Amino acid sequence: MNLIEINKALSNQVRIDILHWLKDPEKNFPPHKELGHFNFGVCLVFIKNKADLSQSTISQYMAQLQNVGFVTATRLGKWTYFKRNEENIENYIQQLQKEL
Amino acid sequence: MNLIEINKALSNQVRIDILHWLKDPEKNFPPHKELGHFNFGVCLVFIKNKADLSQSTISQYMAQLQNVGFVTATRLGKWTYFKRNEENIENYIQQLQKEL
DNA sequence: ATAACAAATCGGTAATTATAGATTTATTAT
């Protein structure tokens, strides 16, 4: 949970957008027909479609957001679902408040 | 005052360090003998010495921090003094809190 | 006006990041 690494993750518009979309899946993504809910977050295909970037790029972006602890990934069958980790996001803001 | 631009400015360790040092000039820098105070902040030479990077690099870094509104620059004679803009820094954190 | 020095700007190179396509590794349905 390094501040610089997090700031790097947040210095790209697409990754910021993704985090923002994940705040309200119902509003920003079509429903998961397999699952019927967003309890585990949103599957990568939907994020990719919304961001309009390649699968590999989005997969890498999500890995970066995972690495800094801002999202969790849950694999269910073929799909991986990504969900914000609110606690870590808040902690980061706290840390920023202190150290900045 | 763009979020991404600010995050970029904050994704470099040296710039983060500088912002941190500027929080407490008395503690982090030798006294300004010309001026006798840090009311306008800290002069570039001192920041450069502390960061141990070239004059041009530090000048550029300070310009970046200025561009995002995190420091103000005051030229007095030959020297330019840099001071944190606490209001803008706080605003940024607020904005982050909302948009993230 | 000239010398001296601080800071800004310009032009360059090495390192890093953004992004893609191809390949590989799950996982499920036939």
Next chain:
DNA sequence: ATAATAAATCTATAATTACCGATTTGTTAT
């Protein structure tokens, strides 16, 4: 087993960033 599909990983290229040295621009002291 095989085909189909989702996601991760590997390799590559273009764009951006991290610096630096050289030059220019301000400012002050001679």
